[in-house]
Amino acid sequence: MSVRKNVKILHKFLKKDDWRYEFDEEDSLFTCGVSVENAVGNVRVFINATDDRVACLFVMPQSAPESFRAAVAELACRINYRLVFGQFEIDFDDGEVRFRYVMSSEELADDPMEKAKRLLYLPHAMVLHYGPAFVKVMLGARTPADAVKEVQPGVCEDGGSPSDGETPPDVPADAQIPGGGDGEPMAKREKGRGVRGKSGGGEKKRAHRDSDAPPVPVRDYTLDGLSIHGDIPLAKVVTAVKNFRRLQAAEGEAAIPDRPRMSLLLWGPPGAGKTEFVNYLGQQLGCKVVVKMASDLLDHWVGKTEKAIRAAFEEAEEENAILFLDELDGLMQDRTGATANWEITQVNELLDCMEKFRGVMIGATNFRDHLDAAVLRRFTYKLEFGYLGRAGKHIFFDRAFKTPLTEMDATRLDAIPNLTPGDFKTVSQKLYYLGEEVGNAERLSALEEEVSLKKESRHVCRGFAAA
Numbered sequence: 387m388s389v390r391k392n393v394k395i396l397h398k399f400l401k402k403d404d405w406r407y408e409f410d411e412e413d414s415l416f417t418c419g420v421s422v423e424n425a426v427g428n429v430r431v432f433i434n435a436t437d438d439r440v441a442c443l444f445v446m447p448q449s450a451p452e453s454f455r456a457a458v459a460e461l462a463c464r465i466n467y468r469l470v471f472g473q474f475e476i477d478f479d480d481g482e483v484r485f486r487y488v489m490s491s492e493e494l495a496d497d498p499m500e501k502a503k504r505l506l507y508l509p510h511a512m513v514l515h516y517g518p519a520f521v522k523v524m525l526g527a528r529t530p531a532d533a534v535k536e537v538q539p540g541v542c543e544d545g546g547s548p549s550d551g552e553t554p555p556d557v558p559a560d561a562q563i564p565g566g567g568d569g570e571p572m573a574k575r576e577k578g579r580g581v582r583g584k585s586g587g588g589e590k591k592r593a594h595r596d597s598d599a600p601p602v603p604v605r606d607y608t609l610d611g612l613s614i615h616g617d618i619p620l621a622k623v624v625t626a627v628k629n630f631r632r633l634q635a636a637e638g639e640a641a642i643p644d645r646p647r648m649s650l651l652l653w654g655p656p657g658a659g660k661t662e663f664v665n666y667l668g669q670q671l672g673c674k675v676v677v678k679m680a681s682d683l684l685d686h687w688v689g690k691t692e693k694a695i696r697a698a699f700e701e702a703e704e705e706n707a708i709l710f711l712d713e714l715d716g717l718m719q720d721r722t723g724a725t726a727n728w729e730i731t732q733v734n735e736l737l738d739c740m741e742k743f744r745g746v747m748i749g750a751t752n753f754r755d756h757l758d759a760a761v762l763r764r765f766t767y768k769l770e771f772g773y774l775g776r777a778g779k780h781i782f783f784d785r786a787f788k789t790p791l792t793e794m795d796a797t798r799l800d801a802i803p804n805l806t807p808g809d810f811k812t813v814s815q816k817l818y819y820l821g822e823e824v825g826n827a828e829r830l831s832a833l834e835e836e837v838s839l840k841k842e843s844r845h846v847c848r849g850f851a852a853a
Contacts, residue, residue: 389414392435392491399502420444420510424635426517427672431506441488444509446517448632449481450524458483461523461530465516468538472512474520483520485509518636525633609666611781612659612807613772623650623767624670627746631671634744649740649747651714651765653754655840657808658771660750664710667748676702680713692735699739699747706745714749715756733761740764773804786810787829795826802833809836 393414400407400416407418416433430445450458455478462474462483472487487509494501519537522528528536614620630648652660668675676698683694702709737760740747749765751757762768774782779799783791787810791799813832817824 389435389437392437392440392494395494395498395502396433396435396440399499402499403503405506422510422514422517424514424518426513426521427632429510429513431509433505437491439488439490440494440505441486442505442509443484443486444513445482445484446513446520448483448521448524450476450483450520451481454524454526455481457523457530458520461520461533464530464534465519465538469512471508474512474516483524485512485516487512521632521636525629527633527636609663611774611778613775613778614769618767620769623769624667626767627667628671630746631673647740647743647747647764647766648745649743649749649765649767651754651757651762651768652748652750652771653752653768654771655773655804655806656752657806657812658773659807660771661710661712662807663771664708664748664750668708671708671746674705674707675710676705676707677710677712680711680715691732695732695735695739699743702745702747703743708746708748709743711747711749713751714761715751715753737761737764773806776800779805782807782810783829786814787826789826789829791826795830798830799833802830802837804837804840805833809833812836 393409396416397409400418405418407416409416414435416431416435418431419428420431421428427447429447432443432445434441434443455476458481459476459478462476466473472485474483474485476483487505489501489505494505516537519528519533523530523533609620609624612620627648627650633645652663654660664675664677678698683698684691698711699709701707741764754762754768754770779802780791780796782805783799810833813829813836816832817829820828
């Protein structure tokens with residue numbers, strides 16, 4: 387069968403099955419994406435057609451770190467030994483992990499729509515079943531031998547065959563295909579919805595997107611230009627949180643009891659970007675953020691505050707969401723100065739909930755020094771968001787006003803002290819409706835006015851470090 391006929395079959399199936407895809411006619415290459423709702427996440431899919439065969443490649447979004455590539459390769463070999471169809475691969479140059487499935491043109495022509503479905507859904511079933519094992523090995527949480535025992539429980543110690551009567555390993559029992567039910571890619575379970583598709587009717591929307599699409603920024607927020615001092619770059623903290631979530635999803639109910647928790651303390655002056663960073667992190671992780679202000683939890687009745695605190699943690703746990711406690715100093719003030727019993731019990735309740743919480747918890751405050759010492763010790767990472775430096779001022783000025791600065795304007799901007807990203811947002815909103823009548827002189831004057839209205843800051847930038 388010719389490449390043209392193979393391409394025609396694939397086009398027909400992808401359109402019928404409501405996939406959103408791109409096609410490169412020169413290379414006869416289809417590209418799309420699919421969400422795998424486990425530790426793997428969003429996967430890139432490539433389908434290539436030639437005269438004699440079609441090949442489907444599922445590329446995982448996680449790349450194996452150089453130090454773990456040999457271990458990941460060992461895991462792939464152990465898994466592939468028992469596979470009847472397809473194989474896992476790793477690129478040693480960049481750590482890319484993928485599953486490849488090849489089908490002959492004759493097989494595809496035998497029953498085109500069913501075989502095209504198998505071409506896409508079998509690799510999905512494989513990544514759904516085996517993907518978490520690769521994530522665990524990439525993060526150093528399992529050895530290849532231990533990881534393969536979890537996903538192929540019938541494997542003998544020497545890697546031999548399972549006992550008689552066991553389900554063949556080409557299609558894992560918990561990820562059966564032929565299409566429909568649990569075999570379908572998660573992004574396609576809702577009728578009329580493919581990758582980047584629209585939600586049908588009143589169904590609940592899912593946050594699916596192609597893994598190769600750049601993340602959508604949270605409004606005008608950027609990590610560039612933020613004044614964060616310390617040995618650990620903020621981007622690495624984000625990576626640590628992502629790895630925590632991936633390992634959490636991979637482990638499921640078999641989580642390691644003493645695995646380090648993931649909690650972040652954000653502190654610094656108002657407007658420095660703390661809340662927006664939490665929104666950004668939620669978007670990067672593709673999960674909901676449960677926001678609780680101190681005023682939401684505090685109650686004048688004895689015991690009610692403790693109950694509200696427990697409920698907040700339970701809500702985040704049930705929804706697999708980030709728990710964000712803003713105005714944290716209102717809930718966790720230093721107990722050494724407490725004059726009432728409830729001031730101690732509410733801090734104790736928070737500490738107990740933090741110890742038991744298995745998700746990502748973030749607290750924010752303008753006054754770190756007001757927090758109880760035991761509370762500070764509970765946070766894995768402590769991040770201070772300070773006032774913007776020279777580079778940060780220019781970055782946020784450009785993002786807020788999109789206008790070039792003259793040398794004189796730049797000198798004037800550099801001289802404005804204690805600027806935060808929030809100041810640029812406030813001034814941008816203030817001047818928005820004045821249109822073309824506003825120039826850089828007015829913008830700089832408005833920024834200077836914002837700074838003059840601030841009380842003398844008690845914040846001293848000291849950076850952050852891992853606890």
